[in-house]
Amino acid sequence: MRYKLGWASRFGVALLMGILTFSLVVTTAPTQIQGAIAQATAAARQQQREQQVRQVRPETYDLSRYPVTDANERHWRNVLWTTGVVEPQEPYVAEAIAQIVSLTARSGLSRPQQRTVEMAMQIATQLYFSNPTGYAAIGQQFLQTVERSPNPEWSAMALSALVKTGLDPQQRQRLGDRLRQRFPQWNQDIYLFTTLRDLALLQQTPTTPPLGDLLKWTIAPNQVHLYVICRPDRGVLCQTVVKDGNGQFLRENGQLWSIPLLLRSLHELSWNFTRGQTPQGIYRIEGVRPANMETFRAYGAYDLVKLFAPYEEGVREFVPGRPGQLPATLTAYQALLPPSWRNYFPIQQSYWAGKAGRGLFRIHGSGEDPGFFTNNNRYPKSLGWNPAIGCLSALELYDDTGRLQQADMPPILNALTRLGGRSFTGYLTVVEVPGADTPVSIAEIEAAINS
Known part of the structure; x- marks a missing residue:
C-alpha cells in the first residue's frame, strides 16, 4: 500500500486533472456516466x-x-x-x-x-x-x-x-x-x-543499445512521439514520457511529464501470441476510440488511444504522407529505428506481432476493481493497475460509492491533444531496459536524453 500511495502522491497533479476533466474527455451522456458509477460501487463489484x-x-x-x-x-x-x-x-x-x-x-x-x-x-x-x-x-x-x-x-x-x-x-x-x-x-x-x-x-542475452539513441531519434517529422519504458518483468510498472513534433519532451515545472502504465498480460503469454503481453517496438497512434459505457468494466470511463501495429488493417497512414500500411519488409520497419537499434531483435517484436496478425492495441483504463483478477495478488508492485490482454493499462480507481478517485487516462489524452491537436497522430515505442525490479526512474530517462 505504501507503494501505491507513493505513486498517487507523485501524480497528484494527474489526479486533479483527471477529476477536473472528466466531463471533457468522456464522450458519454450524463445518464451513461451514472451507469458507470453504478457499475463501480462496492456492491456491484462484489456481485460481479x-x-x-x-x-x-x-x-x-x-x-x-x-x-x-x-x-x-x-x-x-x-x-x-x-x-x-x-x-x-x-x-x-x-x-x-x-x-x-x-x-x-x-x-x-x-x-x-x-x-x-x-x-x-x-x-x-x-x-x-x-x-x-x-x-x-x-x-x-x-x-x-x-x-x-x-x-x-x-x-x-x-x-x-x-x-x-x-x-x-x-x-x-x-x-x-x-x-x-x-x-x-x-x-x-x-x-x-x-x-x-x-x-x-x-x-546469450544481447546488449541493449543506448536508450538515448532511441529517445532522441525522430521516426517522422512533426509527429508526437510517446515512449513507454519497461523492465523485463512486466509485473513492474512502465514509465511513459512524450515529446512534441519538434522533438522536445513535455515537462511540468521543469520535470519530465510522466505517467505509469502496466503492460502485463493477464494470461502470462509471450508477446508473439494473441492475448500476450504488449510487444516491444513501434506502433502508429491515430486518435481515439470513444468511451462506451457498455464496455466500462473492460476499458474504463475514458476514450481509448488507438494504436496500430505494423501491417494491421485500418491504419490511415503508418508513415505520414503514405496512405495505408508500412511496406511489408523488415527493412522498411528497421528504417524507422535509429541505426544502433535496427538489428536488436527485441525491438522488432511489434513488426513480427503485426505480421502474425496481432492488433487492436489500445491505451485504456479499467472499470474493474483491482481485486477482480485473482492474479493481481502476485504483483504487489503494481497494485491498483489491472492487467490487460495485450493493451497498455492505465490506473483508474473508484471508491465504494462508485465515485472516481484517480484516473491517468485524462492526463494522457490531454498531453496528446495538447501536442498533436484533437485528431492527434504520432508514434508509440515500447522498450524494455535492464535494471532492478523497480520502475524506470525519471533520473534514468533524463540521463539517457542528455547522453
Whole structure:
C-alpha cells in the first residue's frame, strides 16, 4: 500500500486533472456516466466477482456433459474466461483444461473447436505459470503438444509456457531441437521462428543499445512521439514520457511529464501470441476510440488511444504522407529505428506481432476493481493497475460509492491533444531496459536524453 500511495502522491497533479476533466474527455451522456458509477460501487463489484466464483464447480468443467463441440463453444468461452479471472486451484479444473489441451494433437478440428482449444491454451499458460505443481497435468500436456501437435502455433505456445516456468538449459535445447525436427520449415512460421529466436536469446542475452539513441531519434517529422519504458518483468510498472513534433519532451515545472502504465498480460503469454503481453517496438497512434459505457468494466470511463501495429488493417497512414500500411519488409520497419537499434531483435517484436496478425492495441483504463483478477495478488508492485490482454493499462480507481478517485487516462489524452491537436497522430515505442525490479526512474530517462 505504501507503494501505491507513493505513486498517487507523485501524480497528484494527474489526479486533479483527471477529476477536473472528466466531463471533457468522456464522450458519454450524463445518464451513461451514472451507469458507470453504478457499475463501480462496492456492491456491484462484489456481485460481479461472486458471479464468476459461482461458475467454478465440477459440473461446469464436465467434458462428458460439455464436450468440445461447435455447439459448446460459447459455454467453454465463458468458463475459460472465468477460469482466467478466478484462477481456481481445484483438481477438476486442472483435469478439464489438460483434456482440452490434449486436443492440440488432433487434426481436423472445426473452427469453433480450434477457437476453444486456442483459448484453453492461453488460460492453461496462465494456470501453469501460477502453480506448476498444482497444474502439473497441464505441464504434461504442454510436453505432449511440443512432441505431437501438427499445429505450429500451439507447439510454439506450449514450449513458451514450459520455458516460463523454469526449464533448465538442456531441456530448453532438447525441446527446441524437437520442434526444428518436426517442422523443418520452422523459420518460415512466425510463431516458431520468434519463439525459437527468444529461446536463443536466453542462452546469450544481447546488449541493449543506448536508450538515448532511441529517445532522441525522430521516426517522422512533426509527429508526437510517446515512449513507454519497461523492465523485463512486466509485473513492474512502465514509465511513459512524450515529446512534441519538434522533438522536445513535455515537462511540468521543469520535470519530465510522466505517467505509469502496466503492460502485463493477464494470461502470462509471450508477446508473439494473441492475448500476450504488449510487444516491444513501434506502433502508429491515430486518435481515439470513444468511451462506451457498455464496455466500462473492460476499458474504463475514458476514450481509448488507438494504436496500430505494423501491417494491421485500418491504419490511415503508418508513415505520414503514405496512405495505408508500412511496406511489408523488415527493412522498411528497421528504417524507422535509429541505426544502433535496427538489428536488436527485441525491438522488432511489434513488426513480427503485426505480421502474425496481432492488433487492436489500445491505451485504456479499467472499470474493474483491482481485486477482480485473482492474479493481481502476485504483483504487489503494481497494485491498483489491472492487467490487460495485450493493451497498455492505465490506473483508474473508484471508491465504494462508485465515485472516481484517480484516473491517468485524462492526463494522457490531454498531453496528446495538447501536442498533436484533437485528431492527434504520432508514434508509440515500447522498450524494455535492464535494471532492478523497480520502475524506470525519471533520473534514468533524463540521463539517457542528455547522453
